[in-house]
Structure formats: structure tokens, C-alpha cells
Amino acid sequence: MNSKTRVFFGAVLVLALLVGGSGMASAALTGAIYTTDSTCTGVNVNHFAAKTDVYLDGGPHNGGGGGLPDGSYYVQVTNPNGADVLGKSLTAVVSVSGGEFTQCYQLWSIVYSGSSAFTAVGYDDTTNNGGVYKVWVSPDPAFPAGNTKTDNFKVKGGGPPPIPTWLHVIKFYDANANGANDDGQLITGWKINISDDATYDRFTPVDIELAPDTYNVSEYLPVETNWMATKPFPLAPVQVVLAEGDNKTVEFGNLCLGKGGGLTLGFWSNKNGQALFGADDLAQMVALNLRNANGAAFDPASYATFRSWLLSANATNMAYMLSAQLAAMKLNVYNGFVNPNSMIYAPGAKNANAMGFIKAAALIDEANAELGAHGSTPAGNAYRAYQEALKNALDRANNNLNFVQPAPCAFTFPD
Numbered sequence: 001m002n003s004k005t006r007v008f009f010g011a012v013l014v015l016a017l018l019v020g021g022s023g024m025a026s027a028a029l030t031g032a033i034y035t036t037d038s039t040c041t042g043v044n045v046n047h048f049a050a051k052t053d054v055y056l057d058g059g060p061h062n063g064g065g066g067g068l069p070d071g072s073y074y075v076q077v078t079n080p081n082g083a084d085v086l087g088k089s090l091t092a093v094v095s096v097s098g099g100e101f102t103q104c105y106q107l108w109s110i111v112y113s114g115s116s117a118f119t120a121v122g123y124d125d126t127t128n129n130g131g132v133y134k135v136w137v138s139p140d141p142a143f144p145a146g147n148t149k150t151d152n153f154k155v156k157g158g159g160p161p162p163i164p165t166w167l168h169v170i171k172f173y174d175a176n177a178n179g180a181n182d183d184g185q186l187i188t189g190w191k192i193n194i195s196d197d198a199t200y201d202r203f204t205p206v207d208i209e210l211a212p213d214t215y216n217v218s219e220y221l222p223v224e225t226n227w228m229a230t231k232p233f234p235l236a237p238v239q240v241v242l243a244e245g246d247n248k249t250v251e252f253g254n255l256c257l258g259k260g261g262g263l264t265l266g267f268w269s270n271k272n273g274q275a276l277f278g279a280d281d282l283a284q285m286v287a288l289n290l291r292n293a294n295g296a297a298f299d300p301a302s303y304a305t306f307r308s309w310l311l312s313a314n315a316t317n318m319a320y321m322l323s324a325q326l327a328a329m330k331l332n333v334y335n336g337f338v339n340p341n342s343m344i345y346a347p348g349a350k351n352a353n354a355m356g357f358i359k360a361a362a363l364i365d366e367a368n369a370e371l372g373a374h375g376s377t378p379a380g381n382a383y384r385a386y387q388e389a390l391k392n393a394l395d396r397a398n399n400n401l402n403f404v405q406p407a408p409c410a411f412t413f414p415d
Contacts, residue, residue: 034058035135035153040104046200047131047154047211051123054153056094056135057104068096074141077111077123080132080152080198087111087123094137107135130197131156152198154211165242167194168249169206169217173408174230177343177357181231181251191220191413192252204252212244219252222411226257228345233355256411257345260360260403261337265328269310276335277303284334289368290323295376298323318377318387325394326367332398333360340364343404344397348389357404363393 035046036055048054056075058068072092078085093110095102112118126133131154138148169192173185190204196213218237219229229235231253238250267273285306290298292309295317300306306327313324332338340361347356351366358366367390370383377384396402 035107035151036104038104038106046152046198046208047156049155049157051125051155052106052108054107054155055104056101056107056110058094058096058101068099068101070096070098071139072096073137073139074143075105075107075111076136076143077107078134078136079126080128080134082134082136082150084124084127085114086126086133087113088118090118092139092141126155128197130154132198152200154198156211163245164209165212165244166247167206167208167210167215167217167240167242168247169194169202169204169208169252170249171204171219171252171254172231174253174255175404175406177230177255177355177404178353179230179233179253179355181253185407187254187408190222190252190254190411193218193220210242212242212246214239214241217250219254220413222413224256224409224411226409227254227411228257228355229254230355254408256405256409257402258405258409259400260342260344260397261332261339262398262400262403263328263332263337264398265310265313265324268328268331269307273331274303274307277306277331281331281334282306284330285327288323288326288330289372289375290327291317291319291371291375293317293320295319297375315388315391316378318381318384318391319371319375322367322387322391322394323371325391325398326364326371328398329360329394330364333364338397344393345402345404346390346393348386349393350386358393360397363390363397366390367394 034057036057037053038055040055040057073094074089074092075094076085076088089111094105108122111123113120113122113124115124132152133155134150134152136143136148136150140147171187171190172181173183173187175183175185186205188204192202192204192206194200194202194215194217196215202208216237216239231251232238240248240250242248282300282303286299292298293316298309300309310324310327313321315321333340338360340359342360343357344360344363345356346352346358346363349358349363349366351362352358370387370390374383377387393402
């Protein structure tokens, strides 16, 4: 296998085992195994005409890490619920070297059937009505839960060979936050799940041949919390019906939030902000519909007046706190720190799109218009919640937390 070129044929079994026993160091396993046919040249076919048609092979999976740690592994086959052992190996029969299987293994020939008390080669029939089996791989012959990963395959014999039925899953980065795959940035290595009466974990892009059925396709949430789903929105599994011979694609869109050049109220009230604040900045502040604590219009006559007002801002009158955050963002844009066309996540803004995203310039205009209309919004005021939503969005932007990033951020998934 060190030199052959193979496109794997079968269901991917993503391994994230905690290795123990068999002389292998205790560590989380990475990589994948594949069910394939006897030629070991297919791509992600997970159903077979006979149990003897199923072969195991392995190596690095797409975008999700390297191959398996070198060493030896035990194999067993069960019903999909894992309750009945249909067959198991009596020794560690799968060998991995250089992150890849040393050969392509016929599953039937490396396990012994449960009905023979594990004395006869092969594995028993599943009791699952859909013909689903589960294959287990572990360096420990007891297949402990913390040191074992599993995946499913189907054997549906009888009748002519099925017409190939394909499902493709792609993940795109939604840089313009519109829920459409129009930014030309595909994401490789995002973990997704495909399930009917069996379940399959894969990493994008996925090209998998499946039996005709209705499938739920869903994406995993990464460890990093700054990612958001934009297609589908809100986040939900996608149901796809595959008839024999179909060739269908499911798309998931995501974006991540982070920095965008924002500077805080603290910056604009300290010596660094003062050094940048000129007569032109003062004119920008006077042009806004800023409010005082009592709801009156605030038109600063000097930087000192502006600084004192900024430092005293509080949310007793929400219009006052909104004014302070608006002033900081206006200065950020006017001084070139924030691109006015940057997309900001601002749920609750009336001019945001259906997913809550709005350009920085539009958020400034919306907040300014609201302050012009309602200068006093104490507790109980009908406009207070709306102003608070605008304030929160501006506050997070001034703190560099909610700008849509132009390219994918880092992402990882738990084992």
C-alpha cells in the first residue's frame, strides 16, 4: 500500500480511539478505515450484495487528520445496536504501518462467527431489517467504549446489482453572510453526519454511494464558539430522499465572527484617542443624534466635553448608552479602523437581514435614526429593548467580537 494509488470504496469509519493494550501508547487515535470491495479502488460505497464482498482498508481521511497510529487492531462485527456479537477476530488482525493498512482485508476472512462459538470463519446475519451491520476496531480485544470507534455498513443481497445512488455534501464559507454559496470558498474537513437506520460520520467534501432511502444530513458543531450556520438557518438537519440512481447534493453554509478593527469607548476617552480627535471628529459627533442622561440632545463643544460625556455613559437611559457606543463606532469608521461595508452580527436590528447581519455603516445609520426619534428610554419604555439590541451590537463590534471574517477561522471537533 505504500505506493499504490487508491480511491476508497465504502463507508468511512472515523477513528478517534484512546489507544491501550496491544503494546500501543495510550492516545487518541486519528485517521479512518473504509469498507471497500475486493479491488480496493472504489469510493465510499457503504452497501454490498453479500457479506463476503465487504473489505476493510484505511488511511488518512479527507481533511480530518492523518492515518491510524502504527500497530495492531482487533475487529468485531455486531448488529447496529451492538448487543449481539456476530463475529470477531481472535487476535489483532489488522496491521497499520506508516498510517495506512498494510493490506486490504476481507472482513469475512478475519473474524469468526458468534454462532460457531468463534470457531468458524465469517460473521452471522444481522437481525436488523435494513441489513445494517456495525464494525468495531480497537487495539483492545474487549472493545471498551473509551478505546473503540464504530461505523455501519449494509448488506442487501438478492436481485440485480443496485444502480449507483450518490449523495454529495459540501460546506461553503459565507463571507457575505447571505446564506448562498457565492463566495467561492469551500470548507474541507468539516464533520457531518448522514443517517437513516444506520449512521455515518464523514468530513467534507463527501461523495458517498448509498442505498435508496430517506436520509437526515446534519453538521457537527465545532469546539470553537465563534461559528454560525447560515444555510440552513436556523441550524437544522437536512432531509434528502434518494431514489435509485439519484445524484443529489446537500450544502451547508457557515461563517465565523471576530475582529474588524473596532476600538472601544476606553480608547476614545484616553490619550491615544485624544491624539486622533480633531475638529473634524468633533463635527462628526455634533452631526449625530447623541443624547444625554436626561434624554436631551448632546452636541459636544470640545474633546474634553466629549470625553467626560463618554466616561459617564450608563444605561439608566438606554439612549445615553446607545449614544456612547454609536459615537465610538462612528469614530472607528471615520478614522479608517473599521470598513463601513464590514458585516456585523446585530440580531434585533430592523435593517439587518433575516439572519441578523448588517453592514457597519447601515448599523450606524439605524442607531442614529432611532436616537433622533427616541431620546429617553428608561426602564419600561417601549423602545428600550430595541435600543439595547442596537447598543449590544455596537458594543460587541467596538470590542471586536461580531465582525464576519473574510475567510474561515480555525475549527476542531471533539472525538
